[in-house]
Structures are given as C-alpha cells and as structure tokens.
Amino acid sequence: MNVRDSPIVAPQTPLRPAGHIVLDEVTKDFGANRVVDRVNLEIERGEFFTMLGPSGCGKTTTLRMISGLEEPSSGRIRLQGVDVTDVPPARRNVNMVFQAYALFPHMTVAENVAFGPRLRKVRRAEREQRVAEAMRSVRLEGLEERRPGQLSGGQQQRVALARALVNRPAALLLDEPLGALDLKLRKELQLELKHTQLETQTTFVYVTHDQEEALTLSDRVAVMNEGAIEQIATPRELYERPATAFVAGFIGVSNLIHFRADERENGLARMRFGEGQQVALRRPPSAGTASEILVTVRPEKIKLEPLPEPASRVEATVADVLYLGSMTQLVVELPNGDRLTVHRMNDAVDDRQFAPGERVTLYWAAEHSFAIEGHAPPVHDTGS
Amino acid sequence: MSDVFLSRSGRRALLGFFGAFLIFLYAPTLVLVMFSLNDSAVAGFPFVGATLRWYSAAVHEPEVRKALLASIEVGLATAFLATGVALGVSYALARRRFPGRSVVSALALLPLVVPTVVMGVSLLVLFRPNGPVIPIPLSLWAVLIGHVVVALPFCILILMPRIASIDRRLEEAAEDLGASWWQTFRLVVLPLIGPAVVSSLLVGFVTSVDEVVIASFLVGDQVTLPVYLYSGLRFAERTMMLVPVASVMIVASFVLVVAADLVRRAGDRRLGAA
Numbered sequence: 289m290n291v292r293d294s295p296i297v298a299p300q301t302p303l304r305p306a307g308h309i310v311l312d313e314v315t316k317d318f319g320a321n322r323v324v325d326r327v328n329l330e331i332e333r334g335e336f337f338t339m340l341g342p343s344g345c346g347k348t349t350t351l352r353m354i355s356g357l358e359e360p361s362s363g364r365i366r367l368q369g370v371d372v373t374d375v376p377p378a379r380r381n382v383n384m385v386f387q388a389y390a391l392f393p394h395m396t397v398a399e400n401v402a403f404g405p406r407l408r409k410v411r412r413a414e415r416e417q418r419v420a421e422a423m424r425s426v427r428l429e430g431l432e433e434r435r436p437g438q439l440s441g442g443q444q445q446r447v448a449l450a451r452a453l454v455n456r457p458a459a460l461l462l463d464e465p466l467g468a469l470d471l472k473l474r475k476e477l478q479l480e481l482k483h484t485q486l487e488t489q490t491t492f493v494y495v496t497h498d499q500e501e502a503l504t505l506s507d508r509v510a511v512m513n514e515g516a517i518e519q520i521a522t523p524r525e526l527y528e529r530p531a532t533a534f535v536a537g538f539i540g541v542s543n544l545i546h547f548r549a550d551e552r553e554n555g556l557a558r559m560r561f562g563e564g565q566q567v568a569l570r571r572p573p574s575a576g577t578a579s580e581i582l583v584t585v586r587p588e589k590i591k592l593e594p595l596p597e598p599a600s601r602v603e604a605t606v607a608d609v610l611y612l613g614s615m616t617q618l619v620v621e622l623p624n625g626d627r628l629t630v631h632r633m634n635d636a637v638d639d640r641q642f643a644p645g646e647r648v649t650l651y652w653a654a655e656h657s658f659a660i661e662g663h664a665p666p667v668h669d670t671g672s
Numbered sequence: 673m674s675d676v677f678l679s680r681s682g683r684r685a686l687l688g689f690f691g692a693f694l695i696f697l698y699a700p701t702l703v704l705v706m707f708s709l710n711d712s713a714v715a716g717f718p719f720v721g722a723t724l725r726w727y728s729a730a731v732h733e734p735e736v737r738k739a740l741l742a743s744i745e746v747g748l749a750t751a752f753l754a755t756g757v758a759l760g761v762s763y764a765l766a767r768r769r770f771p772g773r774s775v776v777s778a779l780a781l782l783p784l785v786v787p788t789v790v791m792g793v794s795l796l797v798l799f800r801p802n803g804p805v806i807p808i809p810l811s812l813w814a815v816l817i818g819h820v821v822v823a824l825p826f827c828i829l830i831l832m833p834r835i836a837s838i839d840r841r842l843e844e845a846a847e848d849l850g851a852s853w854w855q856t857f858r859l860v861v862l863p864l865i866g867p868a869v870v871s872s873l874l875v876g877f878v879t880s881v882d883e884v885v886i887a888s889f890l891v892g893d894q895v896t897l898p899v900y901l902y903s904g905l906r907f908a909e910r911t912m913m914l915v916p917v918a919s920v921m922i923v924a925s926f927v928l929v930v931a932a933d934l935v936r937r938a939g940d941r942r943l944g945a946a
Contacts, residue, residue: 355848356848357844357847357848376847377844377847377848378847378848378849378850378851378852379850383848383849384844384845384848386841386844386845388839388841390839390841390842390844390845391845392842392845392846392860393842393864394863394864403846403849403851403859404849404850407849407850407851407855408850451849452849455849455850
C-alpha cells in the first residue's frame, strides 16, 4: 500500500500535536560499530531543524534513516503520524538533497526536476506547471534544457533543491547541501535556502558540520557527538546555555573552569581565589559543595572593567594576544591554571594594549557563568 | 637519467619499433586482401592483375551465403544473450555484497582461461547425439550456447567497471524520488552505461562470428562461416573463393570495432561535461 495515498486519519485529539517527524530510540550499527546511538527527536511541521556535529558523529546516517536509504538497527521512525520504519524510500513522502547533488548527468535540468512527478504519474499538464514553478522558486528559469555538467556548482545545487521540492514533500532532507561550494557562494545560498524554506513552508531537516551555518539558518539545532545527541535547542540557547562541554566547545570557544563551590547562599555559589577574588555561579547544580563541576563563560561576556555585584572577579595572567580587527582576543590563565579566552571589542576610548605576562582582572556577571555536563577535553599546554 | 621519449634518437627508435609492430600485426591481413583481388588461381605471388571474380564466385556460392547467414544469426543471438546475462551478473558483482561473491566473479570469468578446445569437447559430451546429457541436438542452438559462454567474460569485463563507476548516490536519488529498482535501472543505470552496452553487443557479436573451434564441434548440418572456411581449405578448387570471404570478414570486424569505439567516445563526450 502506498503510504502517500492513504487517507490521513484525523488523530483522536491528542493532548499535544504529535511531531511531524519522530525518531524513537533510533539506533544504527554497522557491524560492531554503533554509528547512531538511541536518538530521540521530534521535528515540528514547517521547522528548519539542523543536525550539527563533527564528521562521523552520525548525523548523515540519521538523515539517511529518515529518508529510508538506511535502515535502523532498532527504534522506530514516524512520519506525519505514520510508522515508516519499514517503508522503502520510494514510498516515503520525504526527499533528499544530496551532498554532491547526485543530479542525473544524462538528463536535462527540466528532466531532472520532472523525474519525481513523472514516476508518481502526475499528469503532463500539471507536471509541466509544477516543474516551471519549482524552477521559478529556485530562480533557474531559462536553464531547463541544459545538462547538469554545463551548470556551475551553485546552479547544480539549486537544481537539486528544485528536483526535491517539486514533489511537495512533507520534509526536505538536506545533507550538507552547501558543502561543495566556496565560502562566498555558500553565504548567498544560505539566505536563499532560508527564503525557500519560508516561502514553501516545508519542513527542512538539515545536516551540517558548520556551526555558523547551523546557527544562522535553524529554528532548532540538535548537536550530535559520537552517535548521540548532546543537546537540542534554539541557536540562541545553544550558544548562551550549552548543556555540555562538547556543545560549549563545538559552538564557539570552549571556556571551561573547574569549579568547586566554597560557599553557597540564595541560589548563588562561589569559588574563592584569595582576597576579594571569586567565580560566582547562578543556579548551581544541587550537588554537594565538595564535588568539582565544570563551569563555562562565553568570551565576550568577560569584561576587564568592574561590574555590579554579584559578579565574578578574578585576577589572571595574559598568555596570548591576538588582534582581530574589530576585537582583540586574549587568552588568560586563572590562578588555578584554567585558561579562558576573552573577546574585547576594540571600541574603548583608552585604546588599551595588552602584552603576554601582564596581570589583568576579569569580571563577568554571575548569570553568565553556568554549569555544564561532561568532562573537559584534555588541556593543551599552549604556553610551552 | 634521460627520458627515452625525449631524446631524438630514442623517439626515432620507438617510432621504428611501432612501425615494425604494425607490419607484423597487419601485413598478413593486407596480403590476404590483396590476393583476393589477384587474377590468379592460387593465393600467392606474382600479382597478375586485378579482378573481382573471386568475390563474384563467393557471392554466387549458396553454401557461402547460408554459412554467412548462420553466422550472423548466431552472432546476433550471442550478442544479446551474453550482454543480457552480463548485465545481471555485472550489476550484482558491482553493487551487491553477498556471500560467494568472489566465487561468482571467478566462475563468470573462467571461460577466459579455459582453452576453447576443452570447452568444445565438454559441450560436445553434454550434447552428444547418442545419449546426450542435455537433450539439445548438435546445431546452431548448441553453437549459440557455447558462444554465449565464451563471450560472457568479455561482456562482463566491459560492463562491470562501467556500472561500478556510476555514483551510487544517483541510484539512491532515483529511489528517493520514487523509482522502483527496475525503474532506477532502466532510467538511470542503463542510459549511463549505454555506450558500454553497445560495446558489449559488438564484442559478443564479433566473438561469435570469429569463433571456429567450439562451432566446429557443435555444428550440425548447417555450418557457420568460419567452420565453412576452415573445412573449405581441404578443397583446392574452393580455396580462392574463401580468400574474398575472409577479406570481407576482416574488414567488417575492423569496421565494427572502430564503430564500437566511436559510440563509446560519443557517449563519454555527452556525459563528459558532467
């Protein structure tokens, strides 16, 4: 039975709308190798959802399981409320945009785009109209009779997008669709992609290893590491409140402090560093004061001027100075040996200069340091 | 160390070697074609004058025409059968991982190294008229089976690399867009290996039309052209009639091979922009 043709039965008023795409404990093993490890996801209709992670983290395999090109070793996948775990890709109402586009080289652009509707026996008149519409939506009019080999990388990317969108899929699955393009074109096409997504109101499931791309485009991002999801959140949350050390390091700079609460009061924990110096932490985890936890703070939140209480105030030694134009990046060492990156906008009137070995005092608001899970990555001794 | 391709004398020596190689390969053939036009009752020098009478004699010999027709029939059938089977085997070998894959690969290519005499004898034993193991009479059908076996490895060697070179994601994309396995094969794989399929058909045809050993074991009443030529050598009066037939075969084979290559290149160019 064709899933797409089956009537959509109105669900019996669920308490909350079921996710558009639901992954339930999805796991994939290649031999003894666990590539995707008990992934749970709920993607909403019309959402721009990104799976972000380093290569080999299982994001592409997860995407391929949603498309049906890969079969989960265990777990279930539901699409629009229907369990499609055992449905072949040809009968799932989702379409892939492949990393290298995978355009059919022996067909013209128009034939490529018409491939899906043709197989789905869409009548000729409607087919032509839909192809024209898809070509328009990716601004490729006039190139219908070209072959993929005669197009630029950016144009090929758009053909791949049109070829998928023309089927009006419930979701578009994009596997690093801009990965093969140079930086400038990439930025342009990022915006176009976002526009296309908003215009067509299609659910996009996007895979990338580029954190900036993920933050720019997505409504929500799932950060993956070693086959498992580390955190699912909006780009802002992900940056401002990373849940784990991995997320903190993968999105932005990893600023980790080994924190041991010396005193607690009114939901505030403090680690003392000698006279008048402290790292203040809002909403510390309820663990006993004795145990060490990891605390992170974003580099641009650290100031070199006093802030109102309660705030962290720590003296540190400048280890490294990098002039980056609009800002200066300092690497400083805390009394306990932890190293922090500090971003200081070059807008100060005093035009203060820094040199390695200099003593500075760091300040940041208590709410800007927060506890994260996980272990610190091995410390690199950048000093030697 | 100086490069032999760059030095003047080195290049000259290589060119000379290449010339000698060409003469060694093609002089006998050329001489044969010359003799077919020689107005002499023996195939040999001296060259007395040009004539087409041997061609005329061959065309008017009904046995030659029947043998030629038989060869073309078996050749065409071999081409399509071998290519069809090779497509299936090649696809499986290039795309699927299954137990015994290397065994299948080895078995499919084995006829390359088995002497055709051995093959001919074993097929003759299978099909022998008194008490056959497989009840197929010695005939063009039996020859066809033998020729498919001989042609198969060549066809596989032409088709398999082609199929393997197709980006697997093209097939995945087709599947993702709603194509069944068969539709994917027909609409994506087949067009992309089209030139190789043409090559395979031609090679299958030429292999069969050229083959004499197996054919001579298995023919029944109707002989194929090579078998006719071979057996005709025993009769002095027929010899001069065979020379033009052989000449035509040589030229035809040459034209076919060149045509196959042109088709392949045209196909490559068409996709080359990709």
